[in-house]
Amino acid sequence: MDKGYFIFAQGKDYIRNAYALALSIKNTQKINSVCVAIAPDDKIPNAYKEVFDHIVTVKNVGLAYPMQNEWQIWDLTPYKETIHVEADMLFTTNIDWWWKELQQHEMIFTSHVKDYRGNVATSNFYRRHFDKQNLPKLYNGFYYFRYSETAHSFFKKAKEVSARYKHYANHFFAGTWYPETPTTDEIFGMTAYLLDLDQKVYNSSYTLPYFTHMKVKLQDWKQIEAPDTEDWMRYLPCKLSKHGLNIGGFIQHGPFHYQNKLFLKDQMIDTMKEIYNERRTT
Numbered sequence: 001m002d003k004g005y006f007i008f009a010q011g012k013d014y015i016r017n018a019y020a021l022a023l024s025i026k027n028t029q030k031i032n033s034v035c036v037a038i039a040p041d042d043k044i045p046n047a048y049k050e051v052f053d054h055i056v057t058v059k060n061v062g063l064a065y066p067m068q069n070e071w072q073i074w075d076l077t078p079y080k081e082t083i084h085v086e087a088d089m090l091f092t093t094n095i096d097w098w099w100k101e102l103q104q105h106e107m108i109f110t111s112h113v114k115d116y117r118g119n120v121a122t123s124n125f126y127r128r129h130f131d132k133q134n135l136p137k138l139y140n141g142f143y144y145f146r147y148s149e150t151a152h153s154f155f156k157k158a159k160e161v162s163a164r165y166k167h168y169a170n171h172f173f174a175g176t177w178y179p180e181t182p183t184t185d186e187i188f189g190m191t192a193y194l195l196d197l198d199q200k201v202y203n204s205s206y207t208l209p210y211f212t213h214m215k216v217k218l219q220d221w222k223q224i225e226a227p228d229t230e231d232w233m234r235y236l237p238c239k240l241s242k243h244g245l246n247i248g249g250f251i252q253h254g255p256f257h258y259q260n261k262l263f264l265k266d267q268m269i270d271t272m273k274e275i276y277n278e279r280r281t282t
Helices: 012-028 046-051 066-076 098-102 125-132 149-163 165-172 184-194 266-281
Strands: 003-008 034-038 054-057 081-085 089-091 107-110 139-146 238-241 244-247 255-257
Touching (some): 003 012, 003 066, 012 034, 012 089, 034 066, 081 098, 107 149, 139 184, 149 165, 165 184, 238 266
Parallel strands (some): 003 034, 003 081, 034 054
Antiparallel strands (some): 081 139, 089 255, 238 244
């Protein structure tokens, strides 16, 4: 197929997350081909396989952390146009119309995320180190690229930045806190800057793509004194049903990045599986 969604799922827990994500894509999207990339030693349970249109294997190139391998998406994707989504996300409503908007770019990352109320998150708490060299504050959680020279150059450079993460991080983030374990937001932000593509693959004025991001300090909880935990479920009730995903009394729209792996209960997967089976028989 020309278009599809790509998920990295390296490790048993992430494969389970990817299965739930794939179910949500099948349940909400007409353009719903899904490719999952797993580690060389991973196996997809037979019960999961029917929702994955393609299963590919990440090459072992000697890098210690899974996120250092995500530049391989260029080589692994079976699609001419690819949307990458992180495994710990769910699709809550149809976004097929986004494809036409995203096709205006050779490659584009999410520049804004939303809180669970649907408001654009304004906190810079998790991105303060990007300000040191004015790196683009892009989000790897959801991005689009098509077969193009821009994307090819980007992932080629990202391969080098991934392998030399500490070297580049020490340069760009010296004197500030930054994650010592390589993460793709930092890797891809540095890559865009080094290639002078930060204005081409990222634009802070764009409203698409976006996703709801559930990190606690993005929720603008003024009534809660300095929440110091990433467990947002301490503060919000959540319910998934055939009518949608309700978080704290708000029905969710678009991609939802729950981030806390404890969110995904077996009961939720069962509900999505039931919806999936009903759609297949109607």
